[in-house]
Amino acid sequence: MVLVALATRAARITLSSALAIVLLAGFSGGAAAQRDGVTLIRDAETESLLRAIYAPLFGAAGLGRNFVKVSIIRDRSINAFVTTGNRMFINTGLMMQASSVEELAGVLAHETGHVVGGHVARLPEEIRNAQIRALVAALLGAAAGVATRQGEAVAGGAIAGQSMALRELFSFTRTQENAADLAAVTLLNRLNWPLGGLLQLMERLQGQELMLSERQDPYLRTHPLTRDRIEFLRGQIERRGSDGALPRELGQRFAMVRAKLFGFLESGAAIQRAYPPTDTSEPARYARAIQSFRAGRIDEAVAEIDRLIASNPASPWLNEVKGQFLLEGSGRAREAVPAYREAARLAPSEPLVRAGLARALLALDEPAQLRAAAAEAEAALRLDPSLGMAWNTLGLARGRLGEEGLAALALAEEAALAGDLLTQRQMAARAERLLPAGPSRLRAQDLANAARIEREERRRERR
Numbered sequence: 001m002v003l004v005a006l007a008t009r010a011a012r013i014t015l016s017s018a019l020a021i022v023l024l025a026g027f028s029g030g031a032a033a034q035r036d037g038v039t040l041i042r043d044a045e046t047e048s049l050l051r052a053i054y055a056p057l058f059g060a061a062g063l064g065r066n067f068v069k070v071s072i073i074r075d076r077s078i079n080a081f082v083t084t085g086n087r088m089f090i091n092t093g094l095m096m097q098a099s100s101v102e103e104l105a106g107v108l109a110h111e112t113g114h115v116v117g118g119h120v121a122r123l124p125e126e127i128r129n130a131q132i133r134a135l136v137a138a139l140l141g142a143a144a145g146v147a148t149r150q151g152e153a154v155a156g157g158a159i160a161g162q163s164m165a166l167r168e169l170f171s172f173t174r175t176q177e178n179a180a181d182l183a184a185v186t187l188l189n190r191l192n193w194p195l196g197g198l199l200q201l202m203e204r205l206q207g208q209e210l211m212l213s214e215r216q217d218p219y220l221r222t223h224p225l226t227r228d229r230i231e232f233l234r235g236q237i238e239r240r241g242s243d244g245a246l247p248r249e250l251g252q253r254f255a256m257v258r259a260k261l262f263g264f265l266e267s268g269a270a271i272q273r274a275y276p277p278t279d280t281s282e283p284a285r286y287a288r289a290i291q292s293f294r295a296g297r298i299d300e301a302v303a304e305i306d307r308l309i310a311s312n313p314a315s316p317w318l319n320e321v322k323g324q325f326l327l328e329g330s331g332r333a334r335e336a337v338p339a340y341r342e343a344a345r346l347a348p349s350e351p352l353v354r355a356g357l358a359r360a361l362l363a364l365d366e367p368a369q370l371r372a373a374a375a376e377a378e379a380a381l382r383l384d385p386s387l388g389m390a391w392n393t394l395g396l397a398r399g400r401l402g403e404e405g406l407a408a409l410a411l412a413e414e415a416a417l418a419g420d421l422l423t424q425r426q427m428a429a430r431a432e433r434l435l436p437a438g439p440s441r442l443r444a445q446d447l448a449n450a451a452r453i454e455r456e457e458r459r460r461e462r463r
Contacts, residue, residue, distance in 0.1 A: 101254035106198025113183030263290025333363035405434030
């Protein structure tokens with residue numbers, strides 16, 4: 001599992017159009033939408049599970065395979081949302097607090113409905129309209145106050161205008177939610193998947209409606225529930241007769257992913273509450289093995305994972321985790337490599353698995369293995385060019401092999417992903433000096449120019 005902290009500016013660009021932030025900011029726009037410390041989760045097992053759910057939904061909706069980019073946010077609260085640019089974000093809290101994979105599938109179907117309906121694309125226009133109406137009302141109130149010399153008219157006009165704008169915007173979002181529910185039902189029916197998961201989650205969240213907003217899960221604030229929405233889903237289930245079913249293996253995979261998230265992200269006490277020692281199920285053992293790893297009990301953690309592998313020899317994820325335990329927990333790269341190799345054999349198209357193998361091979365620090373590390377890092381990057389970890393491994397491997405130009409280029413790519421303009425410019429300039437004429441040198445020039453342009457734009461913004 002890899003945690004990726006987003007820079008403040010990158011987080012602002014990504015999240016500023018989310019409905020939750022827009023509403024909480026009181027129509028104040030991007031400046032109020034800044035979010036420091038936003039952390040993305042990259043985990044091959046979790047991403048594979050989500051892909052197994054959303055790919056059929058996207059297909060049923062007629063969306064292209066790469067039309068929507070799905071990312072996971074480290075956040076305990078129940079939430080999922082879409083933003084401009086066809087980006088879907090899923091909180092870890094949704095997966096950890098969902099009682100079943102059917103609930104998760106229902107939410108993903110609903111969010112897909114927002115994408116199909118183009119709701120986020122229309123939201124900025126609605127916000128601008130709301131701002132204009134609120135401003136006009138405030139100006140009219142101010143004019144009345146000046147004419148009558150009554151300050152109360154100014155405040156009254158402003159409050160009335162803002163209230164009207166809010167009511168109209170909330171009406172717009174409620175309409176969107178109803179449309180997304182209808183789309184979710186259509187998509188789930190096409191796949192013969194259950195509707196009950198989304199209904200069950202709504203019914204659980206309904207108990208939060210009377211709470212103060214800061215105590216509510218963001219999903220409730222950004223997806224306002226109504227009795228009509230819940231009754232609509234109940235009626236659809238009754239009309240359908242039977243509620244369909246997800247493939248059984250998705251439920252098993254969901255249970256393991258949920259345990260993994262608990263193991264890596266929660267405290268020891270929380271893990272013990274969710275998976276007490278009396279629970280001998282595979283998910284519980286998985287969570288406790290990860291807890292042992294985090295506590296530094298590496299041999300204990302590896303022994304438990306080995307037992308799980310014996311029962312699930314075709315699982316790439318258990319082999320990947322074993323490699324991670326050995327490499328990160330005790331620096332035993334020579335033992336970690338076979339585990340990562342088996343994971344890569346079982347899941348050759350998973351970039352994070354290939355990147356993990358590359359890291360383990362790099363840690364051996366042997367010439368033959370350095371070339372293998374570079375090859376695995378390049379394989380990972382062909383599958384996912386956004387993997388900063390793989391660019392770093394490639395850069396280090398190339399550097400140790402004496403290929404300084406290619407090393408600098410790889411590190412410039414890593415810096416570009418991280419938003420580190422200074423390092424990007426320095427490494428790109430170094431690569432440009434060292435590389436012969438050709439595509440790699442042209443890429444170095446592009447990275448150097450991009451860093452210069454971005455730096456100038458930031459300077460203008462600060463003025």
